[in-house]
Amino acid sequence: MTNKIDKKNSKILVTGGAGFIGSHIATALLKRGDEVAIIDNFNDYYDPALKEARAGKLSAEFPGVKIYRTDITDHDAIAEIFNKESFDKVCHLAAQAGVRYSLTNPLIYEHTNILGTLNLLESCRHNGVKDFIFASSSSVYGNNKELPFSEEQRVDNPISLYAATKKSNEEMAYVYHHLYGLNCTGLRFFTVYGPWGRPDMALFKFSRAILAGEAIDIYNNGEMARDFTYIDDIVSGAVAAIDKSYPYEIFNLARGESIRLLDFINEIEKNLGLTAKKNLLPLQPGDVPATSASIERARRMLGYEPRTSVAAGVRNFIGWYHEYYKK
Numbered sequence: 001m002t003n004k005i006d007k008k009n010s011k012i013l014v015t016g017g018a019g020f021i022g023s024h025i026a027t028a029l030l031k032r033g034d035e036v037a038i039i040d041n042f043n044d045y046y047d048p049a050l051k052e053a054r055a056g057k058l059s060a061e062f063p064g065v066k067i068y069r070t071d072i073t074d075h076d077a078i079a080e081i082f083n084k085e086s087f088d089k090v091c092h093l094a095a096q097a098g099v100r101y102s103l104t105n106p107l108i109y110e111h112t113n114i115l116g117t118l119n120l121l122e123s124c125r126h127n128g129v130k131d132f133i134f135a136s137s138s139s140v141y142g143n144n145k146e147l148p149f150s151e152e153q154r155v156d157n158p159i160s161l162y163a164a165t166k167k168s169n170e171e172m173a174y175v176y177h178h179l180y181g182l183n184c185t186g187l188r189f190f191t192v193y194g195p196w197g198r199p200d201m202a203l204f205k206f207s208r209a210i211l212a213g214e215a216i217d218i219y220n221n222g223e224m225a226r227d228f229t230y231i232d233d234i235v236s237g238a239v240a241a242i243d244k245s246y247p248y249e250i251f252n253l254a255r256g257e258s259i260r261l262l263d264f265i266n267e268i269e270k271n272l273g274l275t276a277k278k279n280l281l282p283l284q285p286g287d288v289p290a291t292s293a294s295i296e297r298a299r300r301m302l303g304y305e306p307r308t309s310v311a312a313g314v315r316n317f318i319g320w321y322h323e324y325y326k327k
């Protein structure tokens, strides 16, 4: 199997389409000829200018893309869009993301991730949508001790409210599959990075701080490991899931190889030609020390094959960062 994305020509809604992952998935779908609409509320969890720039790039490259500046928690507005558009498929990525932010702002997670997702499931149900592909997260594995994390493991012990809402999304989707025959596929993304990435995540935060000569905070005294996944690999897995129309499935999407955070930082330093000032701190509540995924199921059922090494991925990100921020 290859990661080649073939032309399918469906009408697809991408929620969170001005976000990091959503803008890349929308681009891949538009490139192969699908009709795409995005919904995003362009909120200020991080710099909305970056969301505007992603959406601006989408419209410049694909003038046919429809952009709805709508909140997924607004039931009537969402119902109206679905009623008007007759989508074949929905790729639902809009969410309040971030583990640490969920410790201080729990209510927004319930509002966006639970109510927002329910609104979309309801609209799918009432408008004949066939497929609902949605973002879950590696965080559902909580502190599971058995590595690598595989889809067969129990995920009953989330350790952040963010993780609890993602687990709940998997269950809500199951209900809509069971009761109404909606095909649902949940994708557990593992620490996604790459060009146009999220300013609240490690690679972006570290690069910005190192370039400004500021110290970077490293938790668990550096004893952290993550299965960092490059955006193009995530896109290929997500598009395969969109095309497969499985009745109900959950997949890990990761690189399938964990890397120590300190080695990841070393890669950033190499690319920037600078040395980071490191602030070693204890493990943060809600955070897990290590993630590592089994990707056998995605390989077997989606033809998924991650191709981007951490060295190439970090290089691409830093190249984009320099160009975009002129720094």
Ligand SMILES: NC(=O)c1ccc[n+]([C@@H]2O[C@H](COP(=O)([O-])OP(=O)(O)OC[C@H]3O[C@@H](n4cnc5c(N)ncnc54)[C@H](O)[C@@H]3O)[C@@H](O)[C@H]2O)c1
Pocket (backbone or CB within 6 Å): 015, 016, 017, 018, 019, 020, 021, 022, 039, 040, 041, 042, 043, 051, 070, 071, 072, 073, 092, 093, 094, 095, 096, 097, 098, 112, 116, 135, 136, 137, 138, 188, 189, 190, 191, 192, 193, 198
């Ligand atoms: N990036 C990762 O490493 C990662 C890992 C696991 C899971 N995920 C999940 O993948 C999805 C995409 O993540 P991302 O990294 O692209 O994040 P992102 O924050 O860049 O994208 C999410 C988008 O959703 C939009 N949004 C938020 N609340 C909304 C609302 N109420 N109505 C309409 N739009 C709203 C935001 O404006 C944003 O553009 C999310 O569901 C996230 O939880 C991401």
